[in-house]
Amino acid sequence: MDVSPDTTAPTIVNGINLHGLFALIDDVKRDPAKGKTNWHVITTWQGQTRSRAEVESYELGGEKVPRQFSIDIDEPRELGGSNNFANPQEHLIAALNACMTVGYVAQCAVRGITLESLSIETDGDIDLRGFLGIDPAVPPGYEKLSYTVRINGSGTKEQFAEVHEAVMATSPNFNNLSRAVALEAVLIVE
Incomplete structure (x- = not known):
């Protein structure tokens, strides 16, 4: 033995x-x-x-x-x-980018793709008329977020496109921000 x-x-x-x-x-x-x-x-x-x-x-x-x-x-x-x-909107975008970053790194790793660099740049517009209650027709938050992924490593363009699709399909924060999430609120006045 x-x-x-x-x-x-x-x-x-x-x-x-x-x-x-x-x-x-x-x-x-x-x-x-x-x-x-x-x-x-x-x-x-x-x-x-x-x-x-x-x-x-x-x-x-x-x-x-x-x-x-x-x-x-x-x-x-x-x-x-x-x-x-950083403010809450910047934390929200940072959380989205960080979650997707984990996805790209892991998806590449399981495919044997070694990364040399990866960055995700995301931005969006908020019209303060909604947040400030000036115009109830204006949403108080983002209506759209746009992001650009810059990735370099041992993979082919086709492999990176496959990784990109997999990240969009499996990233929790991509999912959280790309569809409506039910929020259940409880108010406790002490």
């Missing part, structure tokens, strides 16, 4: 441990409950237009995984803020 330790190094592509990723995929295929996640953020007002979002944990497959992060948010001076941090 061979009792020597397993010295096989994990296969890493674009910083992604493929053994771990494929193990997660297999676990979720065998037991869909292992793929259930819950994300929780508490945001508290910090004065003026500043707020702080706190992340303490998330759940994966019914198990709580501790995490400690703070995200500070503000508004530009012109919109009543102190301009110390």
Whole structure:
């Protein structure tokens, strides 16, 4: 009986441990409950237009995984803020870009495509007449976000086009922003 330790190094592509990723995929295929996640953020007002979002944990497959992060948010001076941090709209776009970035990196990794560079540039317009309540016919948020992906690596144009389609089909934040998401509100006055 061979009792020597397993010295096989994990296969890493674009910083992604493929053994771990494929193990997660297999676990979720065998037991869909292992793929259930819950994300929780508490945001508290910090004065003026500043707020702080706190992340303490998330759940994966019914198990709580501790995490400690703070995200500070503000508004530009012109919109009543102190301009110390990115505003909610910038965080929303950053969250979309970051989520899609993970998708491109992972989709390339599982296909054996080594990335040399990747950037996503996103912008959108908000008409303040909606947010300020000046014109109820004007939506208070984005009506459209436009983004450009610049990607370079060992893949062909066809492979990168396939990766691009896969990211749009599987990115949680692409999905969250490209379709209506039901919001259930509860107001507690203390």
